[in-house]
Amino acid sequence: MIAESSQLETRLKGLVRVPEDDLARALLFFTPVFFKKTEYLLSQDQVSNQLYFINSGLVKSYLLQDGKEHIRQFAAENDFIVDLQSFLSRQKTSFFIQALEDTAALAISFDNLNMLFESSFHFMKLGKTLADQSAISLIRRSVSLVKDDAKKRYADFMKERPGLVQRVPQFMIASYLGITPESLSRIRKEMVHG
Amino acid sequence: MIAESSQLETRLKGLVRVPEDDLARALLFFTPVFFKKTEYLLSQDQVSNQLYFINSGLVKSYLLQDGKEHIRQFAAENDFIVDLQSFLSRQKTSFFIQALEDTAALAISFDNLNMLFESSFHFMKLGKTLADQSAISLIRRSVSLVKDDAKKRYADFMKERPGLVQRVPQFMIASYLGITPESLSRIRKEMVHG
């Protein structure tokens, strides 16, 4: 086992029970990769071919529309990130994934990941568990977008990702929340006072 | 095999390749259930314990907030529906699932579904595939909620679920789109004219 994979190992063990030797074999397929701040892990019109597990650092996934960035997800330590649509369908992505900090990650290719899933019941179950959890958090997000106003979404974001508020520039949090930086600035002013 | 399960069989075969005898065995665990219009498949504060496959009819999943309905999903023929969060976590749901038409469905309990998943690699893969697809469509929805205005979301809804526009009252489509019935009415007026 390589040193970089211990966080990943812990994370996977937290998801489902996997026999030690299976787990060790899986970890061999993850390759350490490093991205400097502003580097891209994925760019529009590529086919997403790597799933990343973030060991340290921070990345954002976003798409462009009329030159405007719409952030879909932040991924930090112990998060996975990929464009699932492109990764699974082998079609071109419409997303970018970009490092917001110098980032150390472990990458696994589509073919290798698939091979792992197909090679063992435990891995397939692990894949299902990851997909289940993604779906649940995506339901939360889409419900919140129709149910809550921007102030509530910001308050929730601070509660759910407390570390990120200091690490992500405000205009990107605004983008993630679906509002303008100006609106977020006003919301923050309101919260400090009455 | 029971008659009601042929649609489900077709649907499952479309997702992943499953040996015929495994598939036949699985179908035995699905029980036909019927709901009259307005009946509830699931109510707030229950633990979601059944996953439904809709053979015919139409249901909505929604939650209440200050007496207002926020519709999260419509499920019609050949759709699955469940509150994934509650179903997987065994915690109380905050959703309702209610029939909008007389509905014939196939239900499988959490325990039986889990047993099927655990019993065979093919079923686990099928479960993963379903979860993957849910996640992808949820990503689409949440992206659209931050990226598109109400007019675009309505146009997309008509394109993606063309049958539903005639079967679902307008005020429910509005709720699904995250706007008021009045706004949807104005949007429709605009679309007819300029």
Next chain:
DNA sequence: CCCTCAAATTGACCTATGGTAAGAAATGCG
């Protein structure tokens, strides 16, 4: 066939958020 009730429309008005622009503050780099 009418009556009733729910749904849809419309109009007037209101509020949250967006757009633009400018300046202030913070950050990063030579």
Next chain:
DNA sequence: CGCATTTCTTACCATAGGTCAATTTGAGGG
């Protein structure tokens, strides 16, 4: 340290969508 660039704030006005109330439309039951 100090300049340059990015980010944040503020102010002003514009707009999408919300609220409320009044009609109108439409569907189902008696």
